[in-house]
Amino acid sequence: MLIRITWRRAILTLLVLAAGALLFAWSGIFNIAASGGHWAITNWVLHGVMRNSVRTHSLLVEAPPPLDDIALKARGAGHYASGCAPCHGAPGEPQNPIIQRSTPHPPDFSESLDDWTPKELFRIVQHGVRYTGMPAWIVPERRDEVWAMVAFLEALRDMEPEEYRRLAYGAEAPRQPPGSSAGIGGLGTPPAEVLADCARCHNRDGQGRDGAAFPVIAGQNEAYLLQALRAFADGSRHSGIMQPPAARAGDEALRALAAHYAAQPRQPVPQSFDPALLAEGERIARQGMPENQVPACLSCHGAEALARNPSWPRLDGQHAPYLEGQLALWREGLRGGGPYHRIMQTVASRLTPEQAHAVSAWFASQGGGE
Ligand code: HEC
Ligand code: HEC
Ligand code: HEC
Numbered sequence: 001m002l003i004r005i006t007w008r009r010a011i012l013t014l015l016v017l018a019a020g021a022l023l024f025a026w027s028g029i030f031n032i033a034a035s036g037g038h039w040a041i042t043n044w045v046l047h048g049v050m051r052n053s054v055r056t057h058s059l060l061v062e063a064p065p066p067l068d069d070i071a072l073k074a075r076g077a078g079h080y081a082s083g084c085a086p087c088h089g090a091p092g093e094p095q096n097p098i099i100q101r102s103t104p105h106p107p108d109f110s111e112s113l114d115d116w117t118p119k120e121l122f123r124i125v126q127h128g129v130r131y132t133g134m135p136a137w138i139v140p141e142r143r144d145e146v147w148a149m150v151a152f153l154e155a156l157r158d159m160e161p162e163e164y165r166r167l168a169y170g171a172e173a174p175r176q177p178p179g180s181s182a183g184i185g186g187l188g189t190p191p192a193e194v195l196a197d198c199a200r201c202h203n204r205d206g207q208g209r210d211g212a213a214f215p216v217i218a219g220q221n222e223a224y225l226l227q228a229l230r231a232f233a234d235g236s237r238h239s240g241i242m243q244p245p246a247a248r249a250g251d252e253a254l255r256a257l258a259a260h261y262a263a264q265p266r267q268p269v270p271q272s273f274d275p276a277l278l279a280e281g282e283r284i285a286r287q288g289m290p291e292n293q294v295p296a297c298l299s300c301h302g303a304e305a306l307a308r309n310p311s312w313p314r315l316d317g318q319h320a321p322y323l324e325g326q327l328a329l330w331r332e333g334l335r336g337g338g339p340y341h342r343i344m345q346t347v348a349s350r351l352t353p354e355q356a357h358a359v360s361a362w363f364a365s366q367g368g369g370e
Helices: 007-027 040-060 070-083 118-127 143-156 161-169 192-202 222-233 243-249 251-262 275-287 303-308 320-331 341-349 353-365
Strands: none
Touching (some): 040 118, 070 143, 118 143, 192 243, 192 251, 222 243, 222 251, 243 251, 275 353, 320 341, 320 353
């Protein structure tokens, strides 16, 4: 017998199928338990879809910066230890068995990492993977931070546990995932475990490590430090790397941390610059550029102005790439901050990248010291 396919019959069949699917979903027969894992075929389909999606979307990713940069790798590693290792494991830190019971479970990078290209890794880390628990970067627009993570992942493939520990926890901090040990500081002293968390990246003395990986916070104005930390904690200053430690510290600890780091002596960081570049930078810092309505930077960032406005930052003895990076973030509309940060948005938007480069170099070359 031949059944003629008509529009009516086709639509009716679809409706019956849809009703069947709804009934199936409503009945609760479908087993959503993670314990059994996916069937091999489901795994194959899902992972295939994910691979293809990543490959296609990564075509639009810009060319990577030089990834063999110790500052990038250290910044990525510091965040990896608290933001990624709890799911993916790390060299010398096997994956948590609880995590292995999730479906799909995160690949164990203490064993291996597939041969994704840097652009593909960028895509995965920037946007995460839907339906899997793989989170997106907190601020996907911070492409500089996502590239730092990619630089670290590239190096992770053949990294020894020793090297990982140094890159992720610093030379001085004990190997200690954040929040893993209790410690109570005295009145006005930061709790030991919170300071240990900051020290992984900034050291206890606030000088940082691994070249320009982390800004110098030693000897910075206390009021500015507190304002910056609160801005990270409430997300009004955007950084996928700094927001989590500031948010998990809690406001009371932030006050103590600002006092602690403000009291550390500031050592100038060794950097060398071309004298012509410094001369150009000094001119902008001292005189500004009246023709472009750029005020003299020292009118706010000089010693006298800072004495009047303790919630404004000193810039001397800072890493030049950090200062330049912050100016670039303001130009892109990505740098928030305290109540006065919009002043800087205006100032930075009037500087060309070359001028920002020169003036950052000049401030960086200025002595540090008390
Ligand atoms: C809550 C757990 C979780 C956290 C935290 C997490 N991931 Fe993932 N990640 C996953 C899961 C689950 C997958 C598997 C996705 C899949 O199967 O398609 C994954 C996949 C990946 C992949 C693709 C690996 C592959 O070969 O398929 C990379 C790369 C990755 N994650 C990097 C990171 C980085 C870097 C971080 C930290 C910024 C991070 N992940 C944080 C759960 C997590
Ligand atoms: C995983 C590494 C890491 C950890 C942990 C970390 N920081 Fe940071 N910190 C950074 C990076 C990277 C930046 C630069 C952020 C940016 O580019 O937006 C930064 C920026 C800062 C700034 C802003 C400096 C300025 O001149 O505006 C302060 C203040 C700061 N951190 C303090 C802390 C404190 C206090 C802690 C502990 C609660 C901490 N950090 C934990 C990496 C880290
Ligand atoms: C009218 C006052 C004012 C002038 C002029 C000014 N700044 Fe600023 N600047 C600020 C304030 C306020 C902040 C703090 C913003 C925040 O994070 O809340 C700041 C922050 C900065 C930062 C970030 C520091 C850090 O540690 O993250 C840089 C870099 C900077 N200024 C560079 C410059 C340069 C270069 C010039 C001159 C071209 C300049 N500023 C002129 C007020 C000023």
